Amino acid sequence: MKYLLMIYNDETEVMTLPKEKMEQRLGAYGAFIEAMNKAGVCVAIDRLQPSSNATTVRMVDGKAKVLNGPYAETKEQLGGYILIDVPDLDAALAWAARCPGAGHGIMEIRPVWSM
Numbered sequence: 001m002k003y004l005l006m007i008y009n010d011e012t013e014v015m016t017l018p019k020e021k022m023e024q025r026l027g028a029y030g031a032f033i034e035a036m037n038k039a040g041v042c043v044a045i046d047r048l049q050p051s052s053n054a055t056t057v058r059m060v061d062g063k064a065k066v067l068n069g070p071y072a073e074t075k076e077q078l079g080g081y082i083l084i085d086v087p088d089l090d091a092a093l094a095w096a097a098r099c100p101g102a103g104h105g106i107m108e109i110r111p112v113w114s115m
Contacts, residue, residue: 003089003111006080025104032098036084036095045080056069
């Protein structure tokens with residue numbers, strides 16, 4: 001079953017990390033990605049640009065209303081995602097707990113509703 005692991009963190013904190021800390025964090029993600037690839041569970045993974053680069057579209061009275069910026073102003077923003085294919089929720093939770101994002105943010109896990 002496919003699960004989307006969403007990594008939420010404070011992008012202001014991420015953008016101001018000292019170079020050494022950022023390199024450590026990226027190294028931890030590299031090791032995590034390697035483990036997922038060896039296990040054959042990773043379908044897709046990517047970081048997202050800052051929420052200031054987001055564009056929001058909403059239909060109002062039948063017309064698309066386009067706004068610059070994120071949908072919601074929050075302390076933590078969606079910073080990246082990992083799509084995995086694992087047997088069950090317990091396996092998804094185990095991978096989410098291993099993700100470095102769990103140590104500096106919040107992991108949201110959702111089953112994918114295949115269409």
